[in-house]
Amino acid sequence: MAENHSNVLRLRRLGIDTHTENMIFVRADSQICRSEGFTSNTRVVVMNGGSSIIATLAVITSPLLLDGEASLSEFAFESLQVHENDQVTVAHLRPILSFRHVRAKMFDKKFNELALQHIVSDITKGFYSHIEIAAFVTACSGDNLALDEVIYLTKAMINSGTKLNWHKPLIVDKHCIGGLPGNRTTPIIVPIIAAAGLTIPKTSSRAITSPAGTADVVETMTPVNLTLEQIQDVVRKEGGCMVWGGTVKISPADDLIIYVEKALDVDSAGQMIASVLSKKAAAGSTHTIIDIPVGETAKARTKEEAFLLEYYFRAVGLSIGLEVEVLITDGSQPVGRGIGPALEARDVLAVLRNEPDAPTDLKERALKLAGLMLETAGVATKGTGNMQAQQLLESGEALTKFYRICEAQGGFKEPTPAPIRHDVLAQTEGTVTKIDNRRLAKVAKLAGAPKSPGAGIYFNAPLGTTVQQGQPLFTIYSETQGELDYALDFLSSENQFIQIDSYT
Numbered sequence: 001m002a003e004n005h006s007n008v009l010r011l012r013r014l015g016i017d018t019h020t021e022n023m024i025f026v027r028a029d030s031q032i033c034r035s036e037g038f039t040s041n042t043r044v045v046v047m048n049g050g051s052s053i054i055a056t057l058a059v060i061t062s063p064l065l066l067d068g069e070a071s072l073s074e075f076a077f078e079s080l081q082v083h084e085n086d087q088v089t090v091a092h093l094r095p096i097l098s099f100r101h102v103r104a105k106m107f108d109k110k111f112n113e114l115a116l117q118h119i120v121s122d123i124t125k126g127f128y129s130h131i132e133i134a135a136f137v138t139a140c141s142g143d144n145l146a147l148d149e150v151i152y153l154t155k156a157m158i159n160s161g162t163k164l165n166w167h168k169p170l171i172v173d174k175h176c177i178g179g180l181p182g183n184r185t186t187p188i189i190v191p192i193i194a195a196a197g198l199t200i201p202k203t204s205s206r207a208i209t210s211p212a213g214t215a216d217v218v219e220t221m222t223p224v225n226l227t228l229e230q231i232q233d234v235v236r237k238e239g240g241c242m243v244w245g246g247t248v249k250i251s252p253a254d255d256l257i258i259y260v261e262k263a264l265d266v267d268s269a270g271q272m273i274a275s276v277l278s279k280k281a282a283a284g285s286t287h288t289i290i291d292i293p294v295g296e297t298a299k300a301r302t303k304e305e306a307f308l309l310e311y312y313f314r315a316v317g318l319s320i321g322l323e324v325e326v327l328i329t330d331g332s333q334p335v336g337r338g339i340g341p342a343l344e345a346r347d348v349l350a351v352l353r354n355e356p357d358a359p360t361d362l363k364e365r366a367l368k369l370a371g372l373m374l375e376t377a378g379v380a381t382k383g384t385g386n387m388q389a390q391q392l393l394e395s396g397e398a399l400t401k402f403y404r405i406c407e408a409q410g411g412f413k414e415p416t417p418a419p420i421r422h423d424v425l426a427q428t429e430g431t432v433t434k435i436d437n438r439r440l441a442k443v444a445k446l447a448g449a450p451k452s453p454g455a456g457i458y459f460n461a462p463l464g465t466t467v468q469q470g471q472p473l474f475t476i477y478s479e480t481q482g483e484l485d486y487a488l489d490f491l492s493s494e495n496q497f498i499q500i501d502s503y504t
Contacts, residue, residue, distance in 0.1 A: 007032050007091060009070035011077075013084040018073040020259055021130055022046075022055040024090065025071040032090055033059060043093045043129055046072070046080060053080045054093060054126040079126075098122045099132060105139040113152040120156035123253045133260045137271065145270030147312060151319045153270070157278035158320065161249040162228065164201070164284035166235070171284050172200050172373050175276050176291035177309070178210055178267075179299030181441045182336035182459070184344040185291070186214045187221075187242055188351050188366035189373070191402035192392045194240035196379055201235045203245030203283050205255075205275075208262045211444035211456055215244035216341040217348070220453050223410035234408040241405060251278040267299070273312050280322060287323045289373050291365075293331025297437040300331065325376050327369060333435045333463050336362035340449035340456015343477065345415035352399045361462070367393065418447075418454035418479045423472040424491065428500055432465045432473075436497035443476065446487040452479040461498055473498055 009032065014025065024046055026032060038044065042057045055076055065071060070088065072080065082088065098118035105111060111119075119136065122128055128136070145153065174189060186202060193200045204214035204224075215224050224244040226234065231248060234241040246255045254275045261267055280288045290313050292306045293299070300306040310326040317324030336347040336359040350358035351366065370392075371385030380388045392398050406412035440457065448455030454477060461473040478484035 007036065008087050008089050010068060011082060011084055011086050011088060012065060012069050012071050013077065014064065014071040016071065016073050018075055020075055020256065021073060022053050022076040022079055022126060023058055023073040024055045024076065025058050025060050025065065026090075027065050027067060027069070028059040028061045030067060036090075036092065045091045045093050046076070047089045047091070048080055048082050048086060051080055056129055093127070096122055096127050096132070099128070102132070102136050102139055105144070106135075110146065111149045111152060113155070116149070116152045116156045117159070120153070120160050120253045123256055124160045130260055130263075133256060134264060137257060137260055137264060137266060137268070140271050141266055141268040143269065145268070147315055150270045150273050150312060151316050153274040154278045154281075154316050154320060157251045157254050157274055158282050161252040161282065163282050164250070166199060166201065166284045168199055169286070170198070170377055171286045172198055172288070172377055173202060173280050173283065173285040174289040174291065174369055174373060175280065176293065177272060177276070177299055178208070179437065180293045180295070180331050181211065181334040181339040181437055181444065181457075182344055182347065182362065183293065183334070183365070184212070184214065184217050184336060184348055185362065185366040185369055187218055187345075187348045187402070188362070188393070188398070189370045190240045190242050191352070191398040191405060192366075192370045192389050193373055194238055194405065195392045195397045195401040196374060196388070198239065198373075198377055198379060199235065200240040201231065201283055202240060202242050203248070203250055203279060204242065205245060205258060207450045208258050209265050209267055211339050211441050211449035212341045212344055213450065214242070216450040216453065217344045218242045219244070220342045220345045220413075220415035221349075222406035222412055226409060230409075234405065237408050238401065238405045240401075241409065243409065245279055245283070250282045251275070254278060269309065269312070273309070273316055277313070277316050277320065277322060277324075281320050285322060287325070287376050288317070289369055289376065290324060290326045291329055291369060292326060293329050295331030295333070295437065297435075297439075298331030303328070323376070325372060327372060329365065331437070334437065334440065334459050335359075335365055337459050338456065339441065339444040339459060340447070340477065341453040342415035342417050343454075343456045343458055346417070349415070352393070352402055354394055354396070354399075363393075416454055418452060418477040420478045420481060420484055422476045422484055422488065424474050424476065426461075426467045426469055426471045426473050426500060427496070428502065429467060429469045430500040430502040432461045432463055432467065432498060433501045434499035435463065439494060439497040440474075443487050443490060446483070446490050447476050447478045448480070448483040452483065455479055455483065467500060
């Protein structure tokens with residue numbers, strides 16, 4: 001695209017954080033706005049030398065910028081790799097042709113393979129604003145993606161970024177579809193599997209709609225933002241890693257979609273399957289285990305929903321050359337006691353360290369998944385995987401491997417809970433018979449998780465627990481009193497979501 005030198009502006013750095021949104025700020029009365037007809041929310045191309053980005057324009061009506069000046073969001077400065085006083089050229093963005101397929105989907109027309117390739121490619125290139133990505137997410141939500149569309153989306157996501165090759169015939173991985181507070185099995189499973197001599201390069205996402213993603217939890221103990229070269233070095237040394245996938249551009253379109261899904265509080269089944277399996281395939285996995293918790297307030301509400309997801313996971317996996325095993329598990333209550341990055345990390349360490357008060361449910365679930373992985377990989381015979389995984393854990397081999405992986409990733413540190421605490425007490429005596437996972441997770445989020453790593457909930461009342469009036473059901477942890485008050489306001493406005501039935 002040729003530069004129009006009448007549209008050249010000098011940059012000032014105002015330090016505006018828009019997270020992952022490229023934005024450019026110009027004066028409303030500037031020559032460029034008058035001559036080009038630019039208004040707020042116009043999508044423009046911003047160029048410097050041979051580099052360019054797509055940005056959303058915002059106009060400033062105060063004297064914050066001088067005539068002939070512009071500013072970029074911090075993310076845009078980084079994306080374009082420019083500095084204050086550099087010059088940029090601003091031009092109109094040509095219409096995004098692939099968006100017509102999104103509009104057609106809104107009116108019930110199916111995506112074909114080429115349409116999804118174009119959409120994912122344009123999202124990866126930054127052509128779609130967050131509003132346009134939101135339209136795509138919404139058009140695909142619910143059960144609006146058929147199996148062939150999920151396969152096309154998965155393949156397009158795989159091809160949108162880096163594809164790793166470990167030059168080994170067997171690379172194992174696992175994923176839980178989420179929707180269940182706690183349940184942080186990955187940092188337990190990875191060292192067990194690596195200690196068994198298998199290769200498990202685990203890349204994980206940050207939280208979408210939950211109080212913590214696996215990357216958020218692991219980050220409270222060791223660095224997770226590693227380069228591709230660093231990841232390869234860790235895996236070569238230790239056989240496994242626990243890192244955030246966003247830094248190495250594995251299925252990068254998915255990271256942009258996830259960010260918008262988080263803002264919308266939407267996590268649709270078809271996009272979830274494409275997201276999970278595209279990252280497994282792009283990370284070089286050959287075999288993966290999918291954990292689908294089922295419960296009234298989990299993502300999969302019924303066994304029928306879980307069976308349908310299992311079918312889709314297996315079918316999409318088959319289409320991309322990935323062997324998928326599915327484990328349907330209990331999703332009726334939180335797993336472990338911590339809900340939030342640091343609190344979940346403390347559960348993980350308690351299990352790895354074989355502490356006597358470690359959460360039994362988390363340990364058993366991790367061993368079940370690790371055992372299935374060992375059997376799938378042929379390291380253990382059918383029916384003996386759980387026992388072998390337990391031996392690796394209880395002998396201390398898994399803990400040693402965990403520390404070695406952490407050291408290879410940049411060092412180990414103890415996770416620290418937030419300093420402000422508040423006990424939520426039982427209002428009556430009886431037995432805990434029902435737990436609303438979604439509302440419990442929301443309390444943890446309102447308390448500050450995952451943005452505040454130490455925030456969240458320590459849960460004391462699993463199903464079947466006998467409680468007395470005034471006994472703590474859970475403890476809320478917050479970094480600030482304001483966040484705690486926010487969570488308590490929500491609690492006071494909601495009906496009781498831990499059901500306690502009186503003694504009979």
